Amino acid sequence: MKHSLIITLFLICFQSYGQYTTEINTNRPSLSMGAYSVSKGIIQIETGLGMQKDSYDSETYNDRIGADVQLRFGVMNENLELIADFKYDATNQTVYATENKFSGFRNATIGAKYLLYDSYKNYVDKVNVLSWRANQRYKWRRLVPAVSVFVGADFKSDKYWHPNMPAASIKGMIITQQHISNHLSFVTNLIIENAENDDFRSYGYIATLSYGFNQRWSVFAENQGYxxxxxxxxxxxxxxxxxxxxFTFLVHRNLQLDISGGTGIGDNPQKYLGQIGVSWRNHKKIIFKDPYEL
Incomplete structure (x- = not known):
């Protein structure tokens, strides 16, 4: 059943390249981070509420209700974005009919993302007036990814992590984003956590494939591993x-709703999860002016 569920789940929201896009450019409902910023002066809030069941056997399992909030703010130029990501969990742990309840912040990450390379910057798609066929050819430039880096401080709670793990550590990420067609995009994140600690250093990845059916509806499929x-x-x-x-649904250009689900492939524990969420941005850029400027 689990393997059939994995196959069934092969369904990121569709993200347009550029910086300030006509429609909201959000990371939800996937867990990967896109390469592009929200644009200078834009504040964006992405939040979700979810449930997860971690089942070790029929007598030992965890039921978790979690909430996450990601705040994104574009500063200085179109390439730089400040990010604050907070995750809260309430867990009901059952071990052979004995229940233990605990809750609190699971972890918080505060950092910055910078776009290093954008293959579409200063690029003009010229029309060949002499050849219709030349204009219809696939543009191989689409396969050249935009590349960003993220560096931040990661704060973890010992309620949910190894008790000897540092409460604060460095998290880094290399982000790539390709727009394979007008409807299909592919995002990858290469992740290092606890970068400065030899005992707990971890490496991970997230790969997200997304498809936009039209301006409002899109689907995504994602694999994450550590x-x-x-x-x-x-x-x-x-x-x-x-x-x-x-799935994601664009209510209007500044508001998006989403719903998602997932499962792990391991048995220790078996993981089943689902989430609903919303993303919103302010429709006008916030410009900070010099108070002494006339």
């Missing part, structure tokens, strides 16, 4: 490998 080692003990890859999929 290679973790805690104080010399390797965590099986399959326990940290998750498939997700979902």
């Amino acid at each position: 290679f973790r080692e805690y104080e010399g003990e390797k965590i099986p890859f399959k326990d940290d490998c998750i498939f997700r999929a979902g």
Whole structure:
């Protein structure tokens, strides 16, 4: 059943290249981060409410309700974005009919993303007035990805992580984004967590494929995996490998709704998760003026 569910879930919201886009450019409902910023002076809020079940066996499992909020703000120029990401969990843990409830912030990440390369910057798609066929050819430039880097501080709660893991650490990411066609895009994140700590350094990836049916509806399919080692003990890859999929609906150009679900491939624990969310941005850029400017 689990494997059939993974196949069924092969369904990021569709993201347009450029900086200030006509429609909202959001990371939800996937967990990957797009390469482009929200644009200078734009504030964007992306939030969701979800449930997750971690089942070790019929007598041992965790039921979790979680909320996450990501705040994005474009500053200085079109390439730089400040990001604050907060995750809160309320967990009901059952071990052989004994229940234990606890809640709190799971982790918070505060950092900045910078666009290093955009293959479409200063590029003009010229029309060949002499050849219709030349204009219809596939533009291989689409396969050249935009590339960004993210660096931030990651704060974790010992309620949800290894008790000896540092409460604060460095998180880094290389982000690529390709627009394979007018409807199809592909985003990858290469991640390092606890970068400065040899005992808990982890490497991960997120790969997100998204397809926009039209201006309002889109779907995504995503795979996330981590290679973790805690104080010399390797965590099986399959326990940290998750498939997700979902839909997005653009209410209007500054507001998007989403719904998604997913499952892990591991058995320790088996993971099933679902989430609904919303993304909103202010429709006017906030410009900070010099108070002494006439």
